[in-house]
Amino acid sequence: MSRARLVPSLNYRSKGVIDMSIPNSTLNSYINIQVAIASNINDAQSAPINAFKVGYDEFFSSDSVRLLKRGIDENNQDVTRFVFDLNDYATPFTVGVARIPGDEEVSYIRIRAEITPGVFTDYGPIVCVPPYDFFSTSHPTFTCSGNAPDLGTDAIIPDNLGVGCMNLHLPYYSQSIQVANLSSTATGTVLFLSFHPGMSPTIVRPGEEFSLTGAGAPELFLGSDGGTPLFTVRTSLVNMG
Numbered sequence: 001m002s003r004a005r006l007v008p009s010l011n012y013r014s015k016g017v018i019d020m021s022i023p024n025s026t027l028n029s030y031i032n033i034q035v036a037i038a039s040n041i042n043d044a045q046s047a048p049i050n051a052f053k054v055g056y057d058e059f060f061s062s063d064s065v066r067l068l069k070r071g072i073d074e075n076n077q078d079v080t081r082f083v084f085d086l087n088d089y090a091t092p093f094t095v096g097v098a099r100i101p102g103d104e105e106v107s108y109i110r111i112r113a114e115i116t117p118g119v120f121t122d123y124g125p126i127v128c129v130p131p132y133d134f135f136s137t138s139h140p141t142f143t144c145s146g147n148a149p150d151l152g153t154d155a156i157i158p159d160n161l162g163v164g165c166m167n168l169h170l171p172y173y174s175q176s177i178q179v180a181n182l183s184s185t186a187t188g189t190v191l192f193l194s195f196h197p198g199m200s201p202t203i204v205r206p207g208e209e210f211s212l213t214g215a216g217a218p219e220l221f222l223g224s225d226g227g228t229p230l231f232t233v234r235t236s237l238v239n240m241g
Helices: 039-047 063-067
Strands: 009-014 017-023 032-038 049-053 059-063 079-084 107-116 126-129 142-149 168-169 174-181 189-196 200-202 209-213 219-224 230-237
Touching: 009 126, 017 107, 032 039, 032 079, 039 107, 039 126, 039 142, 039 168, 049 059, 049 079, 174 189, 174 200, 200 209
Parallel strands: 059 079, 126 168
Antiparallel strands: 009 017, 017 079, 032 049, 032 107, 107 126, 142 230, 168 219, 174 209, 174 230, 189 200, 189 219
């Protein structure tokens, strides 16, 4: 979590409010950031929808946040911060079309930085933002499913899961976590999985699942070789001081 990546922190989540920020030290060579949103992790990986931009070292709030004065008191020093209501950007549901969800749904946030006007970096990792009422218990269970990208490693186990992998950041640290490779045992492909940048992956074979208890995993890296296996994640999060 300490590496300089384009990963905004989720500071606060409540009804009509998603409060996020990223250290200026990560952005000091860029002019602004573009915030993109999706309703599922597959769309977040391949086709997130650009919602708004935030200038370097600026504070941004969406229309509803400003109108209803929902701003949260927080130190804005040395951070680029944005507070928004998903309903200000939500798009209608259409089968098979990427969309921005409403405030009552889970959302997946990615940002990219503008280097010079019209020239952007790649999108950063996917930050999972749960519905506004998700944090009502001390150990809420976060779930998601998607397809791991094909890293094309030619039957070689990668040293680590870097460029091209799917990188998911959980809302809080996990207490326990379960990841299942749902691809066919006969024709499916392996799931490469790790929980920290730079780490060698473990392997979850088709039709198998991987479980940890008492594991404080903040993020997941996922990939495959020769296919895009369907996987599902179930994790109990620690929502307490």
